Amino acid sequence: MSITAQELVERVHEGETIEGLDLHGVSLRQAVLGGGVFQDVDLRGTDLRGADLAESTFVQCCFDQADLRGANLHQSILHRCSLMKADLGGARMTGTKLDACQAPAMHLGGADLRIAAFTGCTLTRASFVRAVLDRTMFVDCEIEEIDLSHTHLLAVTLLRADLRRAVLEHTSFERVALIGANLSGRSLRGCRFEHTQFTDANLDGCDLKGVVLTQCNFKGASLIGARLGQAQAPNALFVEANLRGASLAKARLAQTLWVDATLEGADLSGADLQQAILHRANCREARFIDAELTYADFAHADLSGADLSGATLERANLHRIEDAAARIPARAGALRTDPKLAAAEDWKPKH
Numbered sequence: 001m002s003i004t005a006q007e008l009v010e011r012v013h014e015g016e017t018i019e020g021l022d023l024h025g026v027s028l029r030q031a032v033l034g035g036g037v038f039q040d041v042d043l044r045g046t047d048l049r050g051a052d053l054a055e056s057t058f059v060q061c062c063f064d065q066a067d068l069r070g071a072n073l074h075q076s077i078l079h080r081c082s083l084m085k086a087d088l089g090g091a092r093m094t095g096t097k098l099d100a101c102q103a104p105a106m107h108l109g110g111a112d113l114r115i116a117a118f119t120g121c122t123l124t125r126a127s128f129v130r131a132v133l134d135r136t137m138f139v140d141c142e143i144e145e146i147d148l149s150h151t152h153l154l155a156v157t158l159l160r161a162d163l164r165r166a167v168l169e170h171t172s173f174e175r176v177a178l179i180g181a182n183l184s185g186r187s188l189r190g191c192r193f194e195h196t197q198f199t200d201a202n203l204d205g206c207d208l209k210g211v212v213l214t215q216c217n218f219k220g221a222s223l224i225g226a227r228l229g230q231a232q233a234p235n236a237l238f239v240e241a242n243l244r245g246a247s248l249a250k251a252r253l254a255q256t257l258w259v260d261a262t263l264e265g266a267d268l269s270g271a272d273l274q275q276a277i278l279h280r281a282n283c284r285e286a287r288f289i290d291a292e293l294t295y296a297d298f299a300h301a302d303l304s305g306a307d308l309s310g311a312t313l314e315r316a317n318l319h320r321i322e323d324a325a326a327r328i329p330a331r332a333g334a335l336r337t338d339p340k341l342a343a344a345e346d347w348k349p350k351h
Helices: 005-013 339-346
Strands: 037-039 057-059 077-079 097-099 117-119 137-139 152-154 157-159 172-174 192-194 212-214
Touching: none
Parallel strands: 037 057, 057 077, 077 097, 097 117, 117 137, 137 157, 152 172, 172 192, 192 212
Antiparallel strands: none
């Protein structure tokens, strides 16, 4: 069934559901279709540049290779739609929701995606270069080779995202949730992370040398063999994180938390760990050579075989550490096991 652009606009304005139409290749440039309901509509290759599609609902529609540059999709809903190679450059997609959509190689460069949500979507090779990503959500999406280069992510949520092959050149992350993300084996040099959540993320073998990681949270994350030399991570949290064999030489780690973390065989030579808390941390065979450990708290940590040669330990707390075969030349400036505290810790009620 053929239909003109004007007839389509009139039917939408009359509140009619647009269903089963073939609009393949039709020019709907700057058409006012806001609030419309579209189901099983073929919009392949359609010119929708500058079109008003705000607050519309699209169900199982096909936008493959459609041109939606500058279109207004504010608070629209796209469910089970196909947008393969669709061009949404500069589109307004504030509050837009895409659910179970197939959108490989979709282009969203410069699009406004504030408060937009992608759930269960295929976004392989999709480009978000310089898009506005503010409180945007990506949940259970396939994002292999997604391009986020030259983009600032603010309060974005990327749950269980596989970013091993994502393009992250000069990408900055601020208050981003990368919970359960997989970044293993890749380089993140040139990126910047502030207040970012890496909870339970996989960063094994990741290259973070010199990267800014201010107040980031790595709770429960795996960073086995990761390279964090000269990283700037003051006030970061590494609670229960696994950094076995990681390199943190000359990293800035002042006031960081390492409670129950694993640093076995890690290299922290020359690192700044002033006022760091390492309660119960596994630091077996770790190297703290020439590290700044003033006021660091190693209470109940395992330092067996660790090397603290040349480290500054002024007022560092070594309460009840395990130190078999450890090299701690500056022990004199540190606080030893507190007998009264040890007695309190060992106290048990009498029955």
